Amino acid sequence: MRSDYDAVVIGAGPNGLVAANLLADHGWSVLVLEAQPAIGGAVASAEDVQPGFVHDTFSAFYPLAAASPTVRSLGLEEHGLTWRHAPAVLGHPFTDGSWALLHRDREVTARLADAQHPGDGAAWLELCAQWDTIGDQLLGALLRPFPPVRPALSLLARLRRVGGLAFVRDLLTPAAELGRNRFAGVGPGILLAGNAGHADIPLDAPGSGLLGLLMTMLGQTVGYPVPQGGAGRLADALGRRFTDRGGELRCDAEVIGIDVAGGRATGVRTSTRRVRARRAVVADVVAPHLFGRLLHPDDVPPRVARGMERFEMDPGTVKVDWALNAPIPWLTEPAHAPGTVHVADSIGQMQEALGQVQAGAVPAAPFMLAGQMTTTDPTRSPAGTESFWAYTHVPQETRTDAGGGDVRGIWDHDDCERFADRMQARIERLAPGFGSTVLARRVLGPRELEARNANLVGGAVGGGTSQLHQELVFRPVPGLGRAETGIGGLYLGSASAHPGGGVHGAAGSNAARAAVLHDRLRLRRP
Numbered sequence: 001m002r003s004d005y006d007a008v009v010i011g012a013g014p015n016g017l018v019a020a021n022l023l024a025d026h027g028w029s030v031l032v033l034e035a036q037p038a039i040g041g042a043v044a045s046a047e048d049v050q051p052g053f054v055h056d057t058f059s060a061f062y063p064l065a066a067a068s069p070t071v072r073s074l075g076l077e078e079h080g081l082t083w084r085h086a087p088a089v090l091g092h093p094f095t096d097g098s099w100a101l102l103h104r105d106r107e108v109t110a111r112l113a114d115a116q117h118p119g120d121g122a123a124w125l126e127l128c129a130q131w132d133t134i135g136d137q138l139l140g141a142l143l144r145p146f147p148p149v150r151p152a153l154s155l156l157a158r159l160r161r162v163g164g165l166a167f168v169r170d171l172l173t174p175a176a177e178l179g180r181n182r183f184a185g186v187g188p189g190i191l192l193a194g195n196a197g198h199a200d201i202p203l204d205a206p207g208s209g210l211l212g213l214l215m216t217m218l219g220q221t222v223g224y225p226v227p228q229g230g231a232g233r234l235a236d237a238l239g240r241r242f243t244d245r246g247g248e249l250r251c252d253a254e255v256i257g258i259d260v261a262g263g264r265a266t267g268v269r270t271s272t273r274r275v276r277a278r279r280a281v282v283a284d285v286v287a288p289h290l291f292g293r294l295l296h297p298d299d300v301p302p303r304v305a306r307g308m309e310r311f312e313m314d315p316g317t318v319k320v321d322w323a324l325n326a327p328i329p330w331l332t333e334p335a336h337a338p339g340t341v342h343v344a345d346s347i348g349q350m351q352e353a354l355g356q357v358q359a360g361a362v363p364a365a366p367f368m369l370a371g372q373m374t375t376t377d378p379t380r381s382p383a384g385t386e387s388f389w390a391y392t393h394v395p396q397e398t399r400t401d402a403g404g405g406d407v408r409g410i411w412d413h414d415d416c417e418r419f420a421d422r423m424q425a426r427i428e429r430l431a432p433g434f435g436s437t438v439l440a441r442r443v444l445g446p447r448e449l450e451a452r453n454a455n456l457v458g459g460a461v462g463g464g465t466s467q468l469h470q471e472l473v474f475r476p477v478p479g480l481g482r483a484e485t486g487i488g489g490l491y492l493g494s495a496s497a498h499p500g501g502g503v504h505g506a507a508g509s510n511a512a513r514a515a516v517l518h519d520r521l522r523l524r525r526p
């Protein structure tokens, strides 16, 4: 390892790896320093629950990566990545044995919705057609640095074709309402609401409808693909592409400080060495750690320091992985087996669970996201078995247990196991006999998640709340909304930066592009 590079990237999560690739594409010498023993951040997999079963440790489904112009431009398929799709994208099982299903073929989704409530099929196809007109522009605007002038203008030009202000109103309608306004049956609405529940925006708040629509329509257009062989194969492809271009990766190398001189980042420190960064430092680091730990307080611009005092993490997470000796015995087999499964009795119950988390209560009947991974990618476990997971959110600070008081919210071993029993009971109601298929179970609570990736503060999956007051120009602090940090040559390229959580690489891409642009401007200056 040399002692100076054009750029140093701190952290090898998807954003760090995207930034590193883009900088290497510009011919820069780039070093990535990763604290953990392996690259990937929250994109990782291992056979560590049961031999023969691959489990994704954190994230599992990648619609945002499949749709992201940046990730697509990297051509990861040439570096060993193969996407796999489940027969159906998403399913929501009900306790009466029926399902709401999203199939990648919109006609099939529409047919299924129509069978449950005549007329909903046509309404679904109309929604899809509206998305066809503005979806790419909307996604482009969301993933670009703020303000996204060009995609926003293109979006405005197309709005009239989808109903103008009436459609804008739909985008601003809270997720809990969106389905009720457009569909007579409950199925389409609960799919939209469940997809909004992937982030921590309350389902009755503006912004939740947009997210629900975005995730649902991505399911309808690109699907929810997974990397064949495990989530780690996506990280491997990013890493391989980077090292093929001469980039250097070092694991077990935690950065403990960033050197700043004359208001400009000049390099980084690990516990054993100092590395100079001639042109840029990109931090794939959660904002409170970047501004509160890696930088000396005197180096943080006062405006940023003040803003960070009010920075909010998103809720914590408990994730349970199961190795099953048989497919899940759902009450009724769905018409098409879904990869992603949402667990909630109704939109109302989903709202109640999310509201309890916001209010500091451990949810009594948690709203869960789950994944049938062998159904999606048969290489994940032996034929006839299932590699399965579910996760749900819990408060960062627990005041009470809405489920009767046996979970204290300190997330030690007992708390995690008791809460995992509560989660498992939710599956058992929908799939009687589920428990008897379990070969092995592993519970990752907030502490275990953070120990495996320091960015997951208190088990938060999104690098900070996704609520409107910390999005766009307010992310991570009011006035930023871009990768710039107020310190020359230092860029925030993690999920804490706009546009936030999810594996789309946009924060890393924004950071790399800003670094290259500023470097050019600096070199041009006399």
Ligand SMILES: Cc1cc2nc3c(=O)[nH]c(=O)nc-3n(C[C@H](O)[C@H](O)[C@H](O)COP(=O)(O)OP(=O)(O)OC[C@H]3O[C@@H](n4cnc5c(N)ncnc54)[C@H](O)[C@@H]3O)c2cc1C
Pocket (backbone or CB within 6 Å): 010, 011, 012, 013, 014, 015, 016, 033, 034, 035, 036, 039, 040, 041, 042, 043, 057, 058, 059, 060, 061, 062, 063, 064, 065, 253, 254, 255, 256, 284, 285, 286, 317, 319, 391, 449, 452, 453, 454, 455, 456, 460, 461, 462, 463, 493, 494, 495, 496, 500, 501, 502, 503, 504, 507
């Ligand atoms: C349980 C879970 C499930 C999720 N499910 C999905 C999903 O299905 N689909 C989806 O799109 N998104 C999902 N997400 C969100 C998504 O994984 C994250 O938003 C995304 O990984 C963020 O990428 P990142 O590069 O910003 O940070 P991370 O992936 O968190 O990576 C940050 C990296 O930086 C390293 N690091 C931090 N500090 C230092 C330091 N000081 N020195 C060196 N290295 C450091 C960390 O070790 C880590 O490797 C999920 C997240 C979790 C936790």
